[in-house]
Amino acid sequence: MVPKRARNLVLFLGSLIFYAWGEPVYVVLMLFSTLSDYIHGLLIARYRGKRAATCFLVSSVVINLGLLGFFKYSGLNLPLPIGISFYTFQTMSYTIDVYRGEVKAQRNILDFGVFVTMFPQLIAGPIVKYKSVAEELRTRHASLEDMAAGANRFVIGLGKKVLLANNIGRLFVEAAGMAEGNLSLLTAWLGILAYAFQIYFDFSGYSDMAIGLGRIMGFHFPENFHYPYMAVSVTDFWRRWHMSLSSWFREYVYIPLGGNRKGLGRQLVNIVIVWSLTGIWHGAGWNFLLWGMWFALFLTLEKIIFGKKSVSLPKPAGWIYTMMVVLISWCFFSLEEMDKIILFLKTMFGIGGAGIANQEAWYMLSNYAVLLVVLAIGALPLGKKAVEWVKVRCSEDTKAGPALSVCLGIAEKLFLVAVLLLSIANIVDASYNPFLYFRF
Amino acid sequence: MKKINAVITLLLLGGILFGLAFVDICTPDRLFSEYENRILASKPDFSLEKLFDGSYAEAYETYVTDQFVERDKWIFVKTMTDVLLGKKEINGVYLAKDGTLIEKHAPEDIKAEVTAQRLALLQRLVEWQEERNAGTLHIMLVPTADNIWKDKLPDYASYYEQQKLLEELQEMAGSHVIDVTDSLQAHREEYIYYKTDHHWTTRGAYYGYLLWAEAAGVTPVSYSVQTIATDFLGTLHSKTNLTVKPDTMEAYLPAVLRKTQGSSASAGGGMQVYYDFSEESRDSLYEEKYLETKNKYGYFLDDNHPFIRIETGIQSPDAEGKKLFVIKDSYANCFIPFLTEHYETIYVLDLRYYRAPLFSLLEEYDTEGDMDILVLYNVIHFIEEFQYY
Structure with a gap:
């Protein structure tokens, strides 16, 4: 709808307004970051191969990490600028890749500005590396199919966030708020399971919305999640969870440190370094560090045990082991306070607490059972598999096939419309606030 | 075929979003909700100060959801989905067995x-x-x-x-x-x-x-x-x-x-x-x-x-x-x-x-x-x- 030349200007201004709506002051910070890395990119390119280039790279990384560190870890209790963890990582990928000669420095400040401030993924990722969108920053084309697929993806993401994540989040809050004497084994597991679903549908929902919006405008952002709760090992889990972050750390930290090329010992050290950083990236609390180390433990164990040999656990056993590791990790991640984490872990393994299940636990289960089933279906690719199965049948069956595929098309659209309408209903309802002054 | 499919999807989803936005803009604001028994938010006054401390954005969002077209019906839809999901309580009220x-x-x-x-x-x-x-x-x-x-x-x-x-x-x-x-x-x-x-x-x-x-x-x-x-x-x-x-x-x-x-x-x-x-x-x-x-x-x-x-x-x-x-x-x-x-x-x-x-x-x-x-x-x-x- 917008002439090609003006596209980036419109997108840039739109993104700034979008960001300023939520962060009217820190928008200046983002502009500063944009300008700083734009200049650094040009300088690095100009002095390529000389010492100065390295200096400018270091300066760029120091400024980015400095910003991130100041707001996230300085302990000054400043409100965290929205998306700072994401955009600083994105701009670092740019200056590093320019230094490595993998991409050309961007001369057009508008195009670069679009890369940094682009609104769909600014808030919660995926972390888009500059090189993966460099081409599309200049020219991109969104066909009708792209736009439809993008809109489709956006609605699915919205539904994941608003219908699934927000609603199961209440179960986690109820379980986490349970008094110590009332927390049973079943409650603790329900609570952590609820959190596992909440964070997955929340985060992957945001990613879907970002990817979908990007697609509508002709961008192809990297995928961020691939059915992580299907993973059969912890290594596998991290190939499926927050893929853009793990790939960032692999490319800019793990491999530069030597990756697996300098012997097993060094590789294990590298894994520990990367996972400490991954943990800290999620937040300033020590619990996030613990969370990262917890994964480092199993990732190194898997390297040691299964590393060279192509042995692995049988799939069901691998899945159960992985889910245990992941669910326990969410205790560190979500509960934050030491006392609470220990209480939950103990209760989950039958030490102390209010027995295996009490009245409160059964009540929670009866209240959320249906939703949990829906979530399980959504987290495992059951729906997707079913649709694919029907599609294959359609193409095989020459007689009923065409009719069936029309029906499927209609069903898919009805589903989308229902998700959209229900999401709107949930958003409106979130502000439902009957004022019961006649309560008494 | 694929193109038609895409057009239908876009028309449906776009139609819903833009249609709602259009109807929403055309509907006059309500002052009071009998349903919720409270005064609904009205359009916030703009000031630079409020814009910079973020309270304008917040007030504006409250205004939009409070004045959302057919608000009561949307809320009803959400409640019904809770009931369908087998929820036993809503907003601190038990849905007792005989409808009480x-x-x-x-x-x-x-x-x-x-x-x-x-x-x-x-x-x-x-x-x-x-x-x-x-x-x-x-x-x-x-x-x-x-x-x-x-x-x-x-x-x-x-x-x-x-x-x-x-x-x-x-x-x-x-x-x-x-x-x-x-x-x-x-x-x-x-x-x-x-x-x-x-x-x-x-x-x-x-x-x-x-x-x-x-x-x-x-x-x-x-x-x-x-x-x-x-x-x-x-x-x-x-x-x-x-x-x-x-x-x-x-x-x-x-x-x-x-x-x-x-x-x-x-x-x-x-x-x-x-x-x-x-x-x-x-x-x-x-x-x-x-x-x-x-x-x-x-x-x-x-x-x-x-x-x-x-x-x-x-x-x-x-x-x-x-x-x-x-x-x-x-x-x-x-x-x-x-x-x-x-x-x-x-x-x-x-x-x-x-x-x-x-x-x-x-x-x-x-x-x-x-x-x-x-x-x-x-x-x-x-x-x-x-x-x-």
Whole structure:
């Protein structure tokens, strides 16, 4: 709808307004970051191969990490600028890749500005590396199919966030708020399971919305999640969870440190370094560090045990082991306070607490059972598999096939419309606030 | 084929979003939501200061959702999906088995030190009474529906067990206590609580009245029951927003009519009700105007007032010169009409709205030194609200 030349200007201004709506002051910070890395990119390119280039790279990384560190870890209790963890990582990928000669420095400040401030993924990722969108920053084309697929993806993401994540989040809050004497084994597991679903549908929902919006405008952002709760090992889990972050750390930290090329010992050290950083990236609390180390433990164990040999656990056993590791990790991640984490872990393994299940636990289960089933279906690719199965049948069956595929098309659209309408209903309802002054 | 598919998807989703936005812009703002009983947010005033501290954006979002087109219907859709998902409670209200709505009082929300504090306050009143050694003091704490209609609650639903508190009360103030639990239990199959509201019905209050009469040593009056509304959707309906069968509201009017000068005989004739020290009096305990609103329970004693003086106009030797001071919550609003045949003057104090030094107030009104006192709360309001200086 917008002439090609003006596209980036419109997108840039739109993104700034979008960001300023939520962060009217820190928008200046983002502009500063944009300008700083734009200049650094040009300088690095100009002095390529000389010492100065390295200096400018270091300066760029120091400024980015400095910003991130100041707001996230300085302990000054400043409100965290929205998306700072994401955009600083994105701009670092740019200056590093320019230094490595993998991409050309961007001369057009508008195009670069679009890369940094682009609104769909600014808030919660995926972390888009500059090189993966460099081409599309200049020219991109969104066909009708792209736009439809993008809109489709956006609605699915919205539904994941608003219908699934927000609603199961209440179960986690109820379980986490349970008094110590009332927390049973079943409650603790329900609570952590609820959190596992909440964070997955929340985060992957945001990613879907970002990817979908990007697609509508002709961008192809990297995928961020691939059915992580299907993973059969912890290594596998991290190939499926927050893929853009793990790939960032692999490319800019793990491999530069030597990756697996300098012997097993060094590789294990590298894994520990990367996972400490991954943990800290999620937040300033020590619990996030613990969370990262917890994964480092199993990732190194898997390297040691299964590393060279192509042995692995049988799939069901691998899945159960992985889910245990992941669910326990969410205790560190979500509960934050030491006392609470220990209480939950103990209760989950039958030490102390209010027995295996009490009245409160059964009540929670009866209240959320249906939703949990829906979530399980959504987290495992059951729906997707079913649709694919029907599609294959359609193409095989020459007689009923065409009719069936029309029906499927209609069903898919009805589903989308229902998700959209229900999401709107949930958003409106979130502000439902009957004022019961006649309560008494 | 693929193209057509894409166009249909875009038209559908785009149509919904832009269509809603368009209708939303064209719909005039509403000032008040009868449904939610509150004033809805209006368009915020713009200022640079508000923009920079982020409060403008926040206010604007509230404005958009508050004024969203057909807001009530969207909320209804969301509630229905909760019901379909098998939710057993919505906004702190249990969806009981037979369609009754019952307010949830979670045991973990009620702290032992708070109940102890409230009982200690009551203890002071009992001591004050025993020192006074004239008139009577009666304490009636009414259990709420979740405790009487336990078997209607969803499976495994928890509730605060009120019996323990009532036993403690019994121990502390024995002879002053009127315990209505057994009577309500015995009549539990009857319509003693509203099904869409957290109050007891007038019938429930009537059973309370019978016990009060016994304790006070008076003969209960006989009543004729009048249905005053059949479309009462109370506070629990507001909280859940479900389509439920409305409640019926009744008033119990004395069967024996009073004759007053210059007018024909009527139930409660000659009554003068003074709200909040007003010079003007109303001639009835009932306010018809509330029957036209959502808050129909306000029909009794004009909703909630900090202080009411009722000159009952009763002419009977038994009631002559008798005064009663009621310290109460809203459960008393449909109960007090039962008392008007037994006292000449009734003072009604709602401590939640009138923070007065209680004892000096009592002494001020107890001019003859023989005023009766009644404390009437439901157990939950007593725990949450009973407070004086």
